[in-house]
Structures are given as C-alpha cells and as structure tokens.
Amino acid sequence: MSEPVDPVVILTDEECWERLRTQELGRLVTRVGDVIDIFPVNYVVDGESVLFRTAQGSKLFELTVRDEVLFEVDDHTEADAWSVIVRGRAHALRTSAEVERADGLGLAPWIPTLKYTYVRVEATSLSGRAFERSGEPDRYGVQQY
Numbered sequence: 001m002s003e004p005v006d007p008v009v010i011l012t013d014e015e016c017w018e019r020l021r022t023q024e025l026g027r028l029v030t031r032v033g034d035v036i037d038i039f040p041v042n043y044v045v046d047g048e049s050v051l052f053r054t055a056q057g058s059k060l061f062e063l064t065v066r067d068e069v070l071f072e073v074d075d076h077t078e079a080d081a082w083s084v085i086v087r088g089r090a091h092a093l094r095t096s097a098e099v100e101r102a103d104g105l106g107l108a109p110w111i112p113t114l115k116y117t118y119v120r121v122e123a124t125s126l127s128g129r130a131f132e133r134s135g136e137p138d139r140y141g142v143q144q145y
Helices: 013-020 058-065 096-103
Strands: 008-010 025-032 035-046 049-054 068-076 080-092 117-132
Touching (some): 013 117, 025 049, 035 058, 058 080, 058 117
Antiparallel strands (some): 025 035, 035 049
C-alpha cells in the first residue's frame, strides 16, 4: 500500500525567495492599534528584502507609527498554487545612496502617480506553502488512517 501524498508542501526560505522573485504584486499588511490594513503594492525583491514605492498617505503614515508588517504574495495555475508570507520591519529609504541604488532596480508605479518614497521590508522570517490542486477527496467514503 502506498503512502498518501501530502498536497501541501512547506517551502524553504530559498524556495520562498525564488517564488517572490517571479511576481510583481503583493499585499502589505499593517497594524496600528486595533486597525489592520492591507494594501496591494507592486514590488521588487532586492537581496533578501522587498522594496516598493509609495506616496504620502495612510500606508506611509502607518509604517512610521509601527514598522512591523506582513507581506504576502501568491500565485496559481490549474495544477498548483503557492503562498509566501514575509514577516518583517518596513522603513523608508533615507540616504541618497539608498535611493540611487533603488532607482537602478527598475521599480515603477503601475498607475500614473508620483511615488517618491521607497520602502524596504526587511524580512525577520518567511513562511511558504505550495499546494497541489485537485478535486476534493470523497468526504463520505472510506478514509486512509
């Protein structure tokens, strides 16, 4: 009798970074007091951090109040799916050298707005899962133990 295959695979940190590098759109989650917000942002991976651009507003304000964030990215096909969560601290780039380096990464806003501030999410931990997509098992039949 063969062992059942687990449809969920835990990704290593390296596999998480590999998958993050394949996408451009993620979700930034902030929390200030009892208020939790989620913002879609386009991004680029820079080493082992995530970089995005923003304008003045609630997102940037919230990051100055509390820098602990989550950043989530996922993708799927008909056969599989994955999700990666970066837990970390976010801070705006301050020095001209940091901004000049970031300018060279080719990160441009998706909409015609001016976004002067680069924000870096420094990862403190990663978690990722890959999923095999298929039909639901028979809920009422004989189950494997």
